[in-house]
Amino acid sequence: MSLKSKLFAGVLALVPALPALAGDISIQAPYARASTMMSKSGAAFMTIVNSGTADDRLVAAASDVAEKVELHTHLADANGVMKMVEVEEGFPIPAGGNRALERGGDHVMFLGLTRPLAQGDLVTVTLTFEKAGEMVVEIPVDLTRDAMGGQMKMGN
Known part of the structure; x- marks a missing residue:
């Protein structure tokens, strides 16, 4: 492999790491993950920053990783039971601020997975914003993240 090819391959390897x-x-x-190994649902989490x-x-x-993709959150019902x-x-992203999409709170929900989400895979997600328009994000699958220590957190 030529030096130019090696450099190009190295740059391509870094692309998913760039914001x-x-x-x-x-x-x-x-990052994205499936609910369980055999699950037909999964989710994506991230921090959305608005520098404007x-x-x-x-x-x-x-x-294309799911039959349906929705924006979800967790809310407590009248009995205090958390429901998705x-x-x-949608989710407001304040000027000069950010919005955390995290487990137990706001997130992108994948319903009816079309393929398993395996550790290290990349999931292509198109996010649509009111003003900024569409953004395509390559999201790595990370099945090793801590499951919040069993605690639910409320979103923003």
């Missing part, structure tokens, strides 16, 4: 950008929106520390001076909103997500619900209006 995704769309306008003033960037994605930091994304205007608020934005994540309004949709899409991926779709957030049809």
